[in-house]
Every structure is written in structure tokens, then in C-alpha cells.
Amino acid sequence: MLEKVVRWSRKKSPWILHLNSGACNACDIEVVAALTPRFDVERLGVLLKATPRHADVIISTGPVTRQIKDRIIRIYEQTPDPKFVIAVGACAMSGCVYRGAYNIMGGLDQVIPVNIYVPGCPARPDAILDGVVKLLGTL
């Protein structure tokens, strides 16, 4: 019974943290666009949070630079369990055009475990939303 309630509450309010790990800002704009009333993510309970300590889902954009690698791991550890990671955009998936550069570690999955990949350069707000819904479907 309690488990059921917990799962229900998790599904109904995925609070997100928007994390930029070195993106060119295109995906960030799309993430912000996905949070506007036009797409109305609050009907799914999605709320943007400013700190990882309040968040359930980390939405990360951009390739992982060498400088931010340790910080990302710290942010991931600060997020309370259960936590989920969505990699938004081609860069967060594989490094994209930045792959192989001397200061790039590659995609987000080289550093922290990733649950959902959202392709696109940049990913459309609909696609990001679809990614969040698919994540909720797995719970």
C-alpha cells in the first residue's frame, strides 16, 4: 500500500534540475521552451528546481567537459535517491561534434548513468517532454 502511494507520488511530481555541462545553449533554450505554458508541463507535475537537493530528474544538456566532470559527479551525488538522468541532445548522448577534443570527456554516460536519451540537435521541446513521459512510464 505504502509502496503504491510512493510510486504514485513519484510519477505525479518529477521535479527537474536543468544542468548544462558545456552545451552551446541551443538545447538549453529548448529545455526552457519546454517549460513554457505552451507545452504546459505542470499538468504532468514537472517543476523546475534550482538545486539538485530538491530534484528527482536531472535534465542534462551538452558534452561533458573535463573541467565540469567532477562537478557533475558531485551534483549527481547531491540528488536524493531515487534519481533519474535524461541526456538531452546529440552532444549529451555521444559528444557529437565535440567528440575527441582534448577537453571533452564524451557523452554524459561516460561520467554518470543515464536513463533516457533524447536525440536532436537541438532536441525539440516535444521530444524532451516525450523523454520525460517515457521515463515516467518506466516507473
Added chain:
Amino acid sequence: MNDTEIIEKAKALLGDAILEASNPALRRIFLTVDPKDLVRTVEVLKKELGFAYVATISGLDSGENFEIIYHFGKPSSQLNLRTRVPKSNPHIESICAVIPGAILYERELQDMFGLVVDLIPDSRRLVLPDDWPAGNYPLRKDWKYERPVEKIPGGKS
């Protein structure tokens, strides 16, 4: 003042310090100087010829030498001041005494090429990550980078 007049005036003021001067296109001037005359030249360019704005400083690895190009600009013309330092002894004097804003470009030169900028007011690292191993300069031609082996979550299929 047109391009030829600028070159004439620079030659008159600096004399032998200018090794080469050319005017490959309209409103574009190339000057080459020896590293030891650099600060004096920059001072003259700023005070006498009105080139007070350094757009950027670029570096070029040409095998045995580093070529350092100072891109000056003013509304009527662009001026590239070139200088060469040997790779075995890459020392150049800072122009921050004349143009304080050049410090960011000089720090970047130090990071990316391993040049030593003498008399720089602040020589901290600028663009490279904090955990970057010392002695690695990414923009040198002889620097090789081996990227870490990629993990594929779930394995290859």
C-alpha cells in the same frame, strides 16, 4: 590617413625595428618586428597611429618558430603585427604595460602554446581545466592527444 601613409609614418617613427611591411589588401597592413622591439612598437602604434584596440592575439606553430600575431584595429584600417620567437626559447614580453586588456590573450597564449610571457601581471591559467597535466600545450603541432577509451553502457550490440 591611408594605408601607405600609415606604413610610411610607422617606418619613420620606428626605423630599423620594422623588418617587413606590406599592404596585401585595402585597409589591411602587415608589419613584422623583432620580439625585443615589440613593446616599443605597440606603444608607437597606440600613441602615434591610433591603434589602441587589440582585437586578439593569435599564435601560430610553424615548426621551429612560434609566430605571434597581434591584431590591431581602428575604424579605418586593420593592422597585424607579427613577431617570431624560437620554439627552443619561447619568451615574449608582455604588452600589458601599454594595453592592459591584452592580459587575457597573453594568458591564453601561455596555456595553449606554452609561451612564457615575461612581466605579465597575472600568469594564472585561463582556459585549460584545473586538473590539466603540466607541460601539455594543445595547440602545438607536435602535441598528440589520446582520447580515453569510451565506455558503452550495456555493451555493444
